[in-house]
Amino acid sequence: MTGNGLEERLRDALTARAEQITQERLRFGEPPTVAALTSPSRWRRWWWVPLPAGLAVAGAVLGALTLTGQPPSPDPKPLPPASSAEPSTVISPSVPLFPPSTPAPSASTNPSATTSKPGRPELSPDDTPPTVTAGEHDPGAATPTTKPPATTIPATPPS
Amino acid sequence: MTIVLPMPPLLRWLRRVLTGADTPARSTVGPAGPPAINELYHSRRLSMVRLAVLMVDDLSTAEDIVQDVFTALYRKHGAELRTIADPNAYLVAGVTNAARSALRRRRTARAYVPPPPGTAPAAEDEAMLGAGDQEVLRAMRGLTGRQRQVLVLRYWSDLSEEEIADVMRVSRGTVKSTAHRALSVLRARLGER
Numbered sequence: 001m002t003g004n005g006l007e008e009r010l011r012d013a014l015t016a017r018a019e020q021i022t023q024e025r026l027r028f029g030e031p032p033t034v035a036a037l038t039s040p041s042r043w044r045r046w047w048w049v050p051l052p053a054g055l056a057v058a059g060a061v062l063g064a065l066t067l068t069g070q071p072p073s074p075d076p077k078p079l080p081p082a083s084s085a086e087p088s089t090v091i092s093p094s095v096p097l098f099p100p101s102t103p104a105p106s107a108s109t110n111p112s113a114t115t116s117k118p119g120r121p122e123l124s125p126d127d128t129p130p131t132v133t134a135g136e137h138d139p140g141a142a143t144p145t146t147k148p149p150a151t152t153i154p155a156t157p158p159s
Numbered sequence: 160m161t162i163v164l165p166m167p168p169l170l171r172w173l174r175r176v177l178t179g180a181d182t183p184a185r186s187t188v189g190p191a192g193p194p195a196i197n198e199l200y201h202s203r204r205l206s207m208v209r210l211a212v213l214m215v216d217d218l219s220t221a222e223d224i225v226q227d228v229f230t231a232l233y234r235k236h237g238a239e240l241r242t243i244a245d246p247n248a249y250l251v252a253g254v255t256n257a258a259r260s261a262l263r264r265r266r267t268a269r270a271y272v273p274p275p276p277g278t279a280p281a282a283e284d285e286a287m288l289g290a291g292d293q294e295v296l297r298a299m300r301g302l303t304g305r306q307r308q309v310l311v312l313r314y315w316s317d318l319s320e321e322e323i324a325d326v327m328r329v330s331r332g333t334v335k336s337t338a339h340r341a342l343s344v345l346r347a348r349l350g351e352r
Binding site: 006007009010011012014015017018020021022026030032033035135 | 194196197200201204205208209210212213218221222229230232233234237238266284287288289291292295296299311314315322340342345346
């Protein structure tokens with residue numbers, strides 16, 4: 001078989017196969033101007049969503065700034081000491097009481113800050129509690145149903 | 160409370176007001192007739208589908224390829240095609256690249272799932288062809304995708320080697336060697352019978 005003969009056979013076969021595809025066999029095709037509208041790409045369909053979302057976020061931030069009147073401080077304030085007493089702390093009547101965590105000096109010097117704290121009130125070294133309830137020192141007395149009635153203990157043990 | 164504006168219709172209306180022209184989608188019927196992309200679609204769709212059929216050997220896949228290529232052409236260059244020098248060359252290159260992608264996807268899929276029985280050419284298509292043509296087309300199915308594309312572009316589209324190299328984005332030497340190898344394979348297969 002010569003090369004020209006093979007090329008002629010190839011050309012004839014391709015032409016015969018292509019002529020089998022007629023206009024009637026094609027399904028209905030929409031022109032590109034219509035098809036581009038009916039099947040938009042995902043990006044073209046949703047590109048506008050970030051714009052109102054960004055506007056909403058910006059509006060919320062501006063509103064919050066307007067209501068508070070000051071920008072948020074970059075460093076958070078120190079947390080106040082925990083309000084619940086630690087069960088492992090043993091309070092002796094003869095030993096002065098101190099809070100388990102010492103607050104910041106600036107917070108302790110501010111009288112309004114100390115009075116507004118919801119935690120345990122600070123006790124100065126001179127203050128000695130006259131009475132201490134036994135229920136506060138018992139670690140196992142966490143549940144209120146098993147809590148014994150408070151008994152008064154004298155501040156100074158009898159010699 | 161935030162009001163979400165209907166952004167696409169608003170921008171479309173603004174664009175129409177600023178340019179003083181209608182949108183491309185609505186300019187399909189105007190005083191100057193249909194846009195160039197639609198004329199090109201009606202005049203070249205059949206030949207592009209034939210080209211794609213010769214490459215992928217499946218009519219429905221070929222129609223999908225041609226539709227995607229025309230839609231991409233419209234989205235990229237607009238309805239009047241003023242920014243493109245040769246739309247026909249663009250179509251041939253687009254169909255060739257899309258057919259190559261379709262063949263690659265088909266080869267990957269067939270590595271995992273056997274081909275369904277409906278992918279073979281229809282029986283009436285086979286019957287309408289002569290015995291010699293059937294033999295040649297059967298031998299062509301054993302070629303690689305690139306070899307098949309080179310033969311189709313050369314012997315059906317009558318493109319030169321340089322034009323084929325431009326369409327397929329390969330060198331002219333690659334086109335020449337690919338065609339030579341494809342013809343050798345065909346000659347061997349047809350000579351054995």
